[in-house]
Ligand SMILES: C[C@H](OP(=O)(O)O)C(=O)O
């Protein structure tokens with residue numbers, strides 16, 4: 001077991017320059033690091049432009065499956081980012097489709113039942129799969145036991161569950177039919193395990209992990225988590241861009257997803273995780289973890305290597 005030291009607080013220029021010296025590649029979480037829903041976190045754009053001017057490489061890794069890579073490109077553009085191409089963006093709707101191919105060997109043209117927003121549907125279509133369920137308007141109707149979508153389509157080969165703002169009884173009930181079908185044998189892919197995510201105005205909002213876990217509970221079956229902290233997800237990202245693991249830093253706001261992802265993935269030779277305090281984790285959460293890590297599932301793997309006030313602070317310290 002790795003014994004982790006307390007995190008280094010990045011609070012002056014020397015600390016910030018040491019980070020720059022140590023890492024060539026930066027993986028940025030999105031909710032709570034880059035933005036709070038539609039609001040950019042102050043200073044983030046400047047920091048990323050600065051890193052880019054120093055020849056640093058970066059990618060965005062989000063457990064939020066509500067948007068496809070294409071839709072995230074548009075979001076980055078609308079927030080003032082320039083030149084963010086889709087190969088730099090790794091949302092879990094994309095990871096879920098990769099799992100269909102690489103883990104379950106499900107062939108294109110297969111139907112896949114979705115409980116989630118359009119991101120999953122768009123990524124599925126792109127790889128030739130046929131999404132069913134998802135944003136189908138018929139699922140907006142009140143529950144009725146004779147509803148046509150409660151009858152299982154035997155051609156459905158897998159179920160993907162992720163973030164959605166359209167969580168209603170028809171969607172839960174129809175998804176359950178697929179999870180129970182054929183003795184619970186249809187693959188069940190969960191886009192993430194996040195309980196909540198930080199929204200604007202200090203709001204904490206339910207995240208996709210709560211949807212996935214609702215289905216896990218009612219169907220009484222396990223799911224494959226394709227999002228952070230999955231090592232398969234990380235290895236795929238590093239391989240896509242040829243990033244050297246030992247020179248890569250994960251920047252995130254959530255201990256049990258982002259920080260664990262960087263730590264379990266041995267980024268930066270075991271010290272490749274940076275926590276920002278602009279999202280779901282507050283200083284008191286960190287103090288509690290440090291005083292008794294074994295009280296937490298994941299224990300010391302949740303302890304970040306570094307902490308900084310915000311990603312914007314990094315740019316301020318450097319410039
Ligand atoms: C919280 C998470 O998004 P991320 O922080 O990974 O961008 C999610 O929305 O489920």
Ligand SMILES: [Mg+2]
Pocket residue numbers: 029030031032033252253254279
């Ligand atoms: Mg986050």
